[in-house]
Amino acid sequence: MMFQSNSRVVVLTGAGISAESGIRTFRANDGVWENHRIEDVATPFAWERDPKLVWEFYQGRRRQLLDVVPNSAHDALVLLENYLDEFLLITQNVDDLHSRAGSKKLIHIHGELRKLRCETCGQVIEAMNDEHLQNQYVECTQCTDKKLRPHIVWFHEMPFQMNEIYDAVGKCDVFIAIGTSGHVYPAAGLLSVAKDVGAYCIGINLDPPENVSLFDEFHQGLAGELVPALISKWLNE
Numbered sequence: 001m002m003f004q005s006n007s008r009v010v011v012l013t014g015a016g017i018s019a020e021s022g023i024r025t026f027r028a029n030d031g032v033w034e035n036h037r038i039e040d041v042a043t044p045f046a047w048e049r050d051p052k053l054v055w056e057f058y059q060g061r062r063r064q065l066l067d068v069v070p071n072s073a074h075d076a077l078v079l080l081e082n083y084l085d086e087f088l089l090i091t092q093n094v095d096d097l098h099s100r101a102g103s104k105k106l107i108h109i110h111g112e113l114r115k116l117r118c119e120t121c122g123q124v125i126e127a128m129n130d131e132h133l134q135n136q137y138v139e140c141t142q143c144t145d146k147k148l149r150p151h152i153v154w155f156h157e158m159p160f161q162m163n164e165i166y167d168a169v170g171k172c173d174v175f176i177a178i179g180t181s182g183h184v185y186p187a188a189g190l191l192s193v194a195k196d197v198g199a200y201c202i203g204i205n206l207d208p209p210e211n212v213s214l215f216d217e218f219h220q221g222l223a224g225e226l227v228p229a230l231i232s233k234w235l236n237e
């Protein structure tokens with residue numbers, strides 16, 4: 001595999017890339033995520049039924065961002081981005097480790113823990129100050145809504161920026177998936193879109209993911225070791 005600086009490259013990352021920074025993946029413990037079943041905390045129905053549970057759960061995830069740092073895989077993707085003219089990083093992760101590492105051409109397809117959104121007026125705010133990270137709700141500053149929600153795409157909701165994503169994947173030369181189990185659509189379907197347009201597809205994951213047979217190259221192991229090693233090899237070839 002040879003990369004040119006004019007190769008059009010799309011990278012898709014999932015929870016596995018942040019695992020070595022200390023953030024747990026979703027499917028590691030039989031679908032139990034930080035002691036909650038995903039469907040009890042990550043759906044609009046859960047938010048309607050028990051907003052306090054969902055809020056406190058996400059406040060815990062938001063506070064955790066203060067204790068974690070990007071790892072060598074996040075860092076290596078910045079080198080790749082800097083080398084290429086056309087690059088897009090799509091992350092399913094709601095943490096902020098890619099942007100803290102320095103990634104710029106980045107789409108958070110499932111939203112961002114750093115942000116809160118008002119369901120009444122639509123305002124989205126960056127909310128990581130002390131007063132935003134307590135267990136009480138945060139009020140909207142623009143309307144009378146007393147309870148902002150996490151700016152997260154929950155199950156049964158539409159992922160963000162899909163047009164831009166399909167546009168980039170539909171014309172990429174190389175597609176690289178890192179640290180994702182390939183279970184959650186539409187993100188999991190991007191590999192077959194890339195394959196359909198003839199892109200060279202590379203997978204890097206601790207366990208073979210659902211759709212492993214679609215990769216032209218699959219590297220099994222830790223993202224923190226494999227991603228820097230592969231990127232350094234590609235950029236020096």
Ligand code: OAD
Nearest residue numbers: 014015016019025026027092179180181205206207222223
């Ligand atoms: P998963 O938890 O489903 O999968 C994480 C994958 O990372 C697994 O296949 C692991 O084998 C792999 N893995 C774990 N540690 C690794 C490491 N150190 N290096 C490389 N790979 C490693 O997470 P996602 O595929 O990201 O959605 O899950 C997709 C979506 O499902 C998430 O974005 C989330 C979840 O529900 C929302 O929050 C909307």
